[in-house]
Amino acid sequence: MLETPVLDEIKSPNSMAPLPATIRRIIWETDDTYTLLIDAPRLDGKEFPFRPGQFNMVYAFGIGESAISISSDPSKSNLLAHTIHRVGTVTSALSKLKRGDMIGLRGPFGTAWPIEEAVGKDVCIAAGGIGLAPLRPVIYTLIRRRSEFGRIIILYGARSPLDLLYRVELEQWSKVPNTEVITTVDRGDSSWKGHIGVVTGLFSYVKLDTPSTIAMVCGPEVMMKYTFEELERRGVSQEHIFISMERNMKCGVGLCGHCQFGPKFICKDGPVFRLPQIRHLIEKKEI
Amino acid sequence: MKPHDLSESLLKHPFLSNMNEEFVKTLTSCASNIVFDEGNYLFREGEDAKTFFLLRSGRVALEVGGGERGQIRVQTIGAGEVLGWSWLISPYRWHFDAYALEQVHAFAIDASCLIKKCETDCHFGYEMLRRFSEVLERRLEATRLQLLDVYGSAMGDRGENY
Numbered sequence: 001m002l003e004t005p006v007l008d009e010i011k012s013p014n015s016m017a018p019l020p021a022t023i024r025r026i027i028w029e030t031d032d033t034y035t036l037l038i039d040a041p042r043l044d045g046k047e048f049p050f051r052p053g054q055f056n057m058v059y060a061f062g063i064g065e066s067a068i069s070i071s072s073d074p075s076k077s078n079l080l081a082h083t084i085h086r087v088g089t090v091t092s093a094l095s096k097l098k099r100g101d102m103i104g105l106r107g108p109f110g111t112a113w114p115i116e117e118a119v120g121k122d123v124c125i126a127a128g129g130i131g132l133a134p135l136r137p138v139i140y141t142l143i144r145r146r147s148e149f150g151r152i153i154i155l156y157g158a159r160s161p162l163d164l165l166y167r168v169e170l171e172q173w174s175k176v177p178n179t180e181v182i183t184t185v186d187r188g189d190s191s192w193k194g195h196i197g198v199v200t201g202l203f204s205y206v207k208l209d210t211p212s213t214i215a216m217v218c219g220p221e222v223m224m225k226y227t228f229e230e231l232e233r234r235g236v237s238q239e240h241i242f243i244s245m246e247r248n249m250k251c252g253v254g255l256c257g258h259c260q261f262g263p264k265f266i267c268k269d270g271p272v273f274r275l276p277q278i279r280h281l282i283e284k285k286e287i
Numbered sequence: 288m289k290p291h292d293l294s295e296s297l298l299k300h301p302f303l304s305n306m307n308e309e310f311v312k313t314l315t316s317c318a319s320n321i322v323f324d325e326g327n328y329l330f331r332e333g334e335d336a337k338t339f340f341l342l343r344s345g346r347v348a349l350e351v352g353g354g355e356r357g358q359i360r361v362q363t364i365g366a367g368e369v370l371g372w373s374w375l376i377s378p379y380r381w382h383f384d385a386y387a388l389e390q391v392h393a394f395a396i397d398a399s400c401l402i403k404k405c406e407t408d409c410h411f412g413y414e415m416l417r418r419f420s421e422v423l424e425r426r427l428e429a430t431r432l433q434l435l436d437v438y439g440s441a442m443g444d445r446g447e448n449y
Contacts, residue, residue: 158438189359204368219437220438
């Protein structure tokens with residue numbers, strides 16, 4: 001059996017010491033999800049570089065840290081965005097910050113989406129809920145380097161129309177040449193003219209050129225499981241399917257073990273994995 | 288449309304992919320082309336289910352009457368999909384309203400004609416049932432996933448949960 005190539009681990013220069021960073025703006029995307037726009041701190045006097053799919057440990061001073069994916073454009077490294085679902089103590093504290101307030105950042109951590117591997121291929125992005133946030137830097141990159149890729153297919157599902165993230169951008173992305181954006185919601189009323197149903201159902205409306213398609217999937221684990229099964233059913237090779245995993249991350253560098261997933265640490269070996277690296281673990285109920 | 292042309296068009300529908308020509312001919316004898324304008328209903332809850340549809344273009348919303356909540360939209364169906372199986376199962380009545388969200392082009396298949404063909408040719412009947420079972424299985428799976436409310440925080444919605 002061919003050994004699955006492991007995605008690059010990207011070393012972070014400031015793994016344990018948070019850097020102070022200033023909030024520039026908070027944008028409420030939905031009732032309970034907001035985007036923090038942050039003036040990126042400088043790393044050893046240089047700009048804050050990150051790759052699509054990586055995350056930072058975001059520190060609300062005196063409260064605690066949370067692992068949050070970076071959702072901004074990697075080409076604009078002076079401005080970082082983190083889209084955050086307000087559900088716990090840290091994320092609630094962060095939601096109350098204002099322009100000019102300080103937070104701490106450690107990162108960037110983890111593996112990245114395989115942009116270079118996708119060059120010359122069609123890219124199918126399947127996202128659910130806040131899972132669109134870690135994929136947004138990929139979309140920015142694909143659009144900026146549009147001529148290097150084949151079709152871009154963005155399939156996005158959310159709970160309701162009001163829970164769709166980045167609604168203005170979804171509209172803008174749909175106008176990019178050779179790009180399809182299809183959204184669906186689990187629940188919609190008669191004012192919603194879009195699709196209703198699960199994100200896997202959207203594959204009925206796109207024809208994938210499977211040998212040349214790279215799929216990047218991010219969302220709740222149940223959604224990702226059904227999505228990669230659907231992609232395989234349509235002929236996309238496991239080797240071309242990438243998913244971003246989520247676990248309770250603490251140290252961010254594979255030391256504390258909080259995010260251990262079988263023999264892997266999500267923070268260090270992931271969060272982005274090629275499907276064959278972890279498929280056997282996803283299907284193990286004990287893990 | 289001539290029967291030959293109709294057969295050719297039907298063959299392009301994903302529901303009939305790789306179906307043998309004889310079976311397609313049999314199905315064609317029960318099929319017709321139909322168009323619904325935006326805002327019209329393909330069928331209404333409680334009506335006799337005498338037809339099913341293979342959608343060619345446009346989108347249809349399945350709705351159920353929710354009393355004071357008005358019409359509740361539970362799913363949308365689009366091009367390449369199958370709409371309706373109540374014709375197959377007693378009491379042969381529609382359980383939902385099917386509302387055209389945009390102009391819909393479809394093949395309408397006459398259920399009583401199809402049932403007769405299925406009863407006459409059990410191989411054809413088996414093939415139709417096999418294909419419908421696949422559709423049912425996929426819809427059941429999708430419905431279960433929808434019921435799970437996977438984007439709710441109780442499901443460990445990714446994110447940034449702390």
